Amino acid sequence: MSLATPQYRLTPEEEESVYDPAEDTFLLLDALEKDAQVIRAARPMVVLEIGCGSGVVSTFAANMLDGPCCSLATDLNVLAAQCARRTASLNHASLDTVVGDLAAPLQDRLFGKVDLLLFNPPYVPTSTEEIAGCKEVGRAWAGGIDGREVLDRFLPTVPKLLSENGLFYLVALNKNGIDQLLKYFSDLRAEIVLQRRCGIEFLFVLKFWR
Template sequence: MRDLAERRGMNISVYQPAEDSGLLARAAIDRVQGRVLEVGTGSGWVAAQIAERTDADVVASDINPHACRQATERAEKLRAEGQRGFDVVRGNLVEPFRDEAFDTVAFNPPYLPEHPDGTPQDDWMEQALTGGEDGRAVIDPFLDSVGRVLKPDGEALLLVSSLSGYDEVLARAEANGFDHEVAVQESYPFETLTVLALK
């Protein structure tokens, strides 16, 4: 997976913008309103796009301390340029946040099936890319918990790769009471990426 990261030009400890980031940002800019949380913000690029191009009040979170630092620097740079910034919180998925706190939650999760040898727990880049044996080790707990922090009419925007089982993700979303529609979708030589809008 590190080879993939290097081919995509990523920092080895913080996920940098790639095709999936651009797709999530495009969907979010078209759909978000009110108070927005971007889970797993990485470098903060998607959160910055939302803050710059919408009127939303944006919070970004990540479990990776290096990502939180980089996202905070990005937010501070925006503010120094007289633009809207965003707040950064370190935490796992939606755990730090109160019930019904957000109108929209956006997430580009780790979704690549991991190498048979597993994912080193001290390798932040590997954790940003890999989602367990089936690619859904982070997606499933997100779907199980995100409804708690959404307002009653809120929406979650979840990026899903064909590599991690599109139908299985839909089934988990439906089991958690979500209706879904495709917000945006693109195919690449190695995968199809879809941003699902879950209500």
């Protein structure tokens, strides 16, 4: 049975700075649903989304799981954290949000404890001039020269965060170097869960595990 996409609502103020769910969001939801049996079998107790934006992904993951778990999400944007909590509430899910950069506010307490890690990073290759001209919401998609500026800051933390049975789902663009990403971790296995054409590009959801 197909799982419903969570309801969400962005206020006029949030629309200026919070990423409105789009193709990449829905691809990640589809990947989680495709892997639902695998994820549920791992019985995740701690779920963490990095850069939660609207909270649709965190809420979907929380409602997909069979048992109770601690659902956490981070975002640099105070309004995104606010929106994510409202999305969870609208869909009768439990979600705690923390304002901060990537996993920094939580990582010391969560090392080795995250069973399900989710990240839809800013991945669009963007010049310095383009980034400077972006509106605030552009931070959600502007990824620097190769689209990996934010991602490359976070990747070294992933093996430290994941529990023994932890799963990490990542959204990436073809231009981010999919083959390189799949081989990034020497101590984690990897595979492509889903891929989909988006305009002239391809979006991917990659999965990593021990």
